[in-house]
Amino acid sequence: MIESIDLSRCTGCGICDIVCPADVIHMEQASVAPEVPGLIERKLLPVIKFREHCITCFSCEIFCPERIVDVHPVIRNRPRAW
Amino acid sequence: MSAMHGTLIDTDVLVIGAGAGGLLAALSAKRHGPPGTRVTLVDTWLVGRTGHTAFSNAWTVVVEPDDDLDAIAREIIAGNDWMADQPLVHEVLATSYERMKDLEALELEFPKDGEGRYVRRPTRGLDATRVLSPVGGGMELCWRLRRGLEAAGVQILDRIFVTGLMRGARANAPGDALTGAAGVHSRSGEFHVIKARATIVCTNAITFRSGFVRDITGTGTLLAYKAGARLRNMEFSYTRPGTPRFYFEGITFAIQEGARFVNARGERFMPRHEPVWGDEADVPRIARAMALERQRGNDPLYLDMSGVPEAVRGDFIRSKVKWMEYFYRKLGEETGTDLFDKAPYYPQNQMTKGGIRTDRHCRSDVPGLLVAGLAQPGAANHFAGFHIGMCIGTGWIAGRSAIEDLDRLPPPALDAAEVNALHAASFAPREDKAQAESDRLLRDLQSLMFAYDVSVWKHADRLAPALERLAAIRGEFAALAAPHTHELVRLKETEAMLLAADLILRASIERTESRLSHFREDFDFRDDANWLCWVDVREDAGTPRFEMTPIATPISAPGGVGAAVKRRVRGAA
Numbered sequence: 001m002i003e004s005i006d007l008s009r010c011t012g013c014g015i016c017d018i019v020c021p022a023d024v025i026h027m028e029q030a031s032v033a034p035e036v037p038g039l040i041e042r043k044l045l046p047v048i049k050f051r052e053h054c055i056t057c058f059s060c061e062i063f064c065p066e067r068i069v070d071v072h073p074v075i076r077n078r079p080r081a082w
Numbered sequence: 083m084s085a086m087h088g089t090l091i092d093t094d095v096l097v098i099g100a101g102a103g104g105l106l107a108a109l110s111a112k113r114h115g116p117p118g119t120r121v122t123l124v125d126t127w128l129v130g131r132t133g134h135t136a137f138s139n140a141w142t143v144v145v146e147p148d149d150d151l152d153a154i155a156r157e158i159i160a161g162n163d164w165m166a167d168q169p170l171v172h173e174v175l176a177t178s179y180e181r182m183k184d185l186e187a188l189e190l191e192f193p194k195d196g197e198g199r200y201v202r203r204p205t206r207g208l209d210a211t212r213v214l215s216p217v218g219g220g221m222e223l224c225w226r227l228r229r230g231l232e233a234a235g236v237q238i239l240d241r242i243f244v245t246g247l248m249r250g251a252r253a254n255a256p257g258d259a260l261t262g263a264a265g266v267h268s269r270s271g272e273f274h275v276i277k278a279r280a281t282i283v284c285t286n287a288i289t290f291r292s293g294f295v296r297d298i299t300g301t302g303t304l305l306a307y308k309a310g311a312r313l314r315n316m317e318f319s320y321t322r323p324g325t326p327r328f329y330f331e332g333i334t335f336a337i338q339e340g341a342r343f344v345n346a347r348g349e350r351f352m353p354r355h356e357p358v359w360g361d362e363a364d365v366p367r368i369a370r371a372m373a374l375e376r377q378r379g380n381d382p383l384y385l386d387m388s389g390v391p392e393a394v395r396g397d398f399i400r401s402k403v404k405w406m407e408y409f410y411r412k413l414g415e416e417t418g419t420d421l422f423d424k425a426p427y428y429p430q431n432q433m434t435k436g437g438i439r440t441d442r443h444c445r446s447d448v449p450g451l452l453v454a455g456l457a458q459p460g461a462a463n464h465f466a467g468f469h470i471g472m473c474i475g476t477g478w479i480a481g482r483s484a485i486e487d488l489d490r491l492p493p494p495a496l497d498a499a500e501v502n503a504l505h506a507a508s509f510a511p512r513e514d515k516a517q518a519e520s521d522r523l524l525r526d527l528q529s530l531m532f533a534y535d536v537s538v539w540k541h542a543d544r545l546a547p548a549l550e551r552l553a554a555i556r557g558e559f560a561a562l563a564a565p566h567t568h569e570l571v572r573l574k575e576t577e578a579m580l581l582a583a584d585l586i587l588r589a590s591i592e593r594t595e596s597r598l599s600h601f602r603e604d605f606d607f608r609d610d611a612n613w614l615c616w617v618d619v620r621e622d623a624g625t626p627r628f629e630m631t632p633i634a635t636p637i638s639a640p641g642g643v644g645a646a647v648k649r650r651v652r653g654a655a
Contacts, residue, residue: 018240021132023268023568050568052521056329057137058405073412074328079292079528082376082428082537 001054001076005046006068012044016060016069024054052077086505088273093122093237095484096262096278098244098302100125101135102220102473103455103480104284105227109184110481111282112234119485122276123231124242126268126571130228131221134286134298134456135470139403140220141213143471144178144202151176153210156638158461158468160645161208163598164614165315165462168637170442174460174475181474182214188230191217205466206334207364213467219403220470241268243571244302246504247281247309247451251497259450260309261494264504271567273505279491280450280484283438284477287320287456288582290528291575293432303457304578306438307585311446312620314631315459316436316582316589317600321369321538323385324430328413330421333385334466335397337361340389343368343427345380365464366599369429373539373601376428387422395422429538431531434586435462435599439618439631444480447620450491454480459616462598508570513563520569523559524576530555531583540590541603549587556580585626589617592628610640 002024005016017025027044034041054077061069095111097104100123108123115121123129130136145151155175159166182192192214193201202212216223231238242265250261262278285302307313323333323343333341342361345351355371356363363371372383413419437459440446446453454476461472531537536548559580564570595609596602615630638645 018128019131021127021136023127023571026269053568053572056409058408059131062404062408063131071408071412072416073409074417079290079525079532082430082532082534 001056001072001074002048002051002060003070003072005048005060005070007045009066009068010045011066013065014044014046015063015065016046019059019063021057021059022050022053022055024048024050025060086273086502088275088505091122091237091239091274091276092120093262093276093278094120094280094488095122095481096276096281097121097123097284097481098263098281099133099284099286099455099457100129100224100228101133101284101286101455102140102223102470103457103477104282105224105231106181106474106477107282107284107454107481107484108231108236109227109234110478111484112231112236112481114482114485115488119488120237122237122239122278124239124244124265124276126241126243128240129238130225133224135220135473136224137403137405138220138470139215140223140470141203141205141215141467142178142182142474143175143205143211143213143467144182144200145175146179146200146212149212150210152637156645157208157210158465159638161465162461162463163608164610164633164635164638164640165318165598165616166633167442167460168634170444170460170476170479171472172637173442173479174472177475177478178471181478185216185223185226188226190223190226193217205468207465211465211468213471221404242266242274243268243574244285244305245508245574247283247305248275248496248500248504249309250495250500252492252495254310257492259491259494260448261450261496264501266508266567266570268571269567271570273508275496275501277494277496279494280452280487282452282454282480282484283457284453284455284480285457287433288436288579289433290431290531290579290583291524292430292528292532298433299575299578300433300457300582301575301578303436303438304581306446306448306451306453307581307619307621309448309451310621311448311451312439312618313436313459313585314439314616314618315462316434316585316619317593317617318435318462319537319586319599320365320432320435320464321429321599322365322432323368323372323427325385325425325427328419329409336385336387336390339391339394341385341387342389343372344384344386344424345375346382347380349380351375351380351383366601369538369599370601372427372429373534376534377539381428382426383428384424385427386424388424390422429534431537434582435459435464436582436586436589439616443483444476445483445487450487450494452480452484452487510563512565514565516562516565516573517569520562520573520576523555523562524579526555527552527576527579527583531586536587539601539603542591543604545587545591549584552580552583552587556584585619588626589619589628592617614640
């Protein structure tokens with residue numbers, strides 16, 4: 001299941017969002033510390049919006065050009081009953 | 083209900099679903115169609131990077147010119163316990179080499195040895211059949227196909243989730259044919275209507291979000307049922323042994339190298355239930371043996387990997403698939419999990435084998451509706467490589483048939499009332515609490531459908547009460563409304579699963595014998611005299627009506643030539 005995305009190093013490219021087959025990551029507008037005091041810098045950053053629906057496919061981690069996504073290998077939401 | 087607004091797309095051939103079946107169907111339609119033929123491919127997520135094929139090794143059956151085609155066809159049919167459309171299977175095998183050449187022309191590479199021969203492997207449970215896997219696995223296969231389709235001028239629409247197939251104003255009247263599909267953008271929620279003369283459904287098998295690729299749910303099959311198509315093979319499923327908390331793909335190799343199933347008492351139980359093949363038995367029979375152990379109170383059950391020699395441990399977990407490489411590395415590094423220990427195992431329902439009934443040319447009973455991939459139930463077994471081979475083959479055949487049909491099908495005319503109803507069904511009032519409720523009902527459904535004595539080891543006395551429990555879940559579900567588009571997609575998928583569950587339980591009651599992956603405790607024998615037939619189901623005024631359709635056996639019949647399958651296990655995929 002997806003653990004984290006290091007937003008301090010994120011370029012906002014959005015690849016993690018488009019390759020996700022479970023609609024877990026959404027790019028959303030965020031305010032970040034601006035280069036020049038007084039300006040408000042907005043950019044699109046990934047939000048882990050539906051972590052509980054992650055299928056642990058690693059695509060976000062594999063395709064991230066900055067290598068800042070971390071997926072944990074244990075699947076927590078798999079049905080157990082039989 | 084909000085006023086309707088959305089996007090209308092007009093096309094000649096609409097392909098729904100972008101796994102191996104859908105990608106090949108789109109390629110085939112474009113290649114077979116006259117210049118200017120409009121082909122549109124839609125998928126709920128990103129075409130070429132998502133779906134079951136993309137996450138697989140893409141082991142694919144290929145019959146080379148010097149192979150014994152008829153022997154391969156016969157052993158695959160026998161290995162399906164004759165639940166196979168024999169002429170269709172034969173054509174898929176006979177054209178598999180041409181299809182591989184098509185893929186090579188899209189710059190997909192298949193490994194060759196030093197003498198220029200393709201590197202192929204046997205597949206578990208068969209003798210003459212050989213499979214091979216492209217460099218980069220399924221992810222590369224899907225991406226090369228996407229690029230090829232783009233170059234050929236196929237319109238690709240990512241993130242369109244289809245919520246209904248349209249019959250138009252002439253439904254069930256002369257000249258009636260499917261008129262396309264409606265759906266929503268899976269992120270923005272924008273309503274889309276796609277008018278098409280021919281529609282090819284390639285939405286995979288129905289699952290209960292249980293296999294590895296849990297974004298696949300097979301909704302197209304149920305939409306086709308609602309649109310009047312007959313379904314087939316609902317009583318069969320692919321249930322493989324698995325671990326509860328992580329995904330392990332190498333079980334076939336592990337068993338070849340000395341891994342053993344044991345029960346809670348430490349006893350090797352497979353030889354007790356499968357005296358000939360033991361731990362190397364076919365996957366459905368391992369599931370059956372596990373269910374019997376559970377019934378006897380001998381669980382939890384384990385796969386003991388400690389017998390796998392150190393020297394080969396690295397080999398069989400080495401994968402062409404990138405995600406598996408990440409997974410194995412991190413499992414050791416981050417969780418300290420030792421794969422080569424004793425891990426709990428139980429049968430997990432990966433997918434059901436129900437699909438939309440077609441003829442051997444992949445045409446359904448509904449004019450204008452064709453089917454490819456695992457949504458096409460031409461074979462009920464799941465040999466490694468054979469199912470993707472069938473997807474590639476049926477995709478090609480369905481695309482060709484769609485083009486042949488174009489001139490015969492009427493120009494599609496939209497029915498405003500039908501479009502409005504589909505819009506209303508996607509834009510019902512929203513409810514914030516629904517997500518938690520929807521997740522809970524899904525877990526209830528999974529518990530019901532995965533119970534060992536319902537899904538694997540069946541009995542009329544248990545299937546009937548399961549239907550009653552299912553009706554209660556469906557009743558609760560009917561009250562849910564989606565809070566947002568993410569959940570709308572999931573709700574539509576769960577709705578389809580609930581319908582599938584109903585048909586699966588009923589079809590399981592119908593088939594009063596045991597065959598392939600359908601095991602009845604109260605009919606624990608294969609009955610070729612009465613049951614060499616498909617169980618088909620259609621909707622009649624909201625009620626499922628079952629019928630038996632005899633299976634033609636022009637190539638292989640039980641007891642006939644080649645009916646006894648020799649089996650190869652070592653080195654198999």
